[in-house]
Amino acid sequence: MPQEAGDDPATMVPTSDDPYLVRGNVTLSDGDGNLIERGTRYTLCRCGHSGNKPFCDNSHVLAGFTAP
Numbered sequence: 001m002p003q004e005a006g007d008d009p010a011t012m013v014p015t016s017d018d019p020y021l022v023r024g025n026v027t028l029s030d031g032d033g034n035l036i037e038r039g040t041r042y043t044l045c046r047c048g049h050s051g052n053k054p055f056c057d058n059s060h061v062l063a064g065f066t067a068p
């Protein structure tokens, strides 16, 4: 039986000293449950320096972020 598009599990992969790569049908919401965006591909900030949180804007490069 074929799976529906929304049945595939999403994945979230930390990259070496770079953002999280998220793939799959994902709904992003803030801490209050308000919708940010629905999509299938994201790069999410893990350094805390992005000016466009929760998304990575490559500020991690200038900040010299290194993953713990």
Ligand code: FES
Pocket (backbone or CB within 6 Å): 018, 019, 020, 044, 045, 046, 047, 048, 049, 050, 051, 055, 056, 057, 058, 059, 060, 061
């Ligand atoms: S990980 Fe890229 S701006 Fe934070």
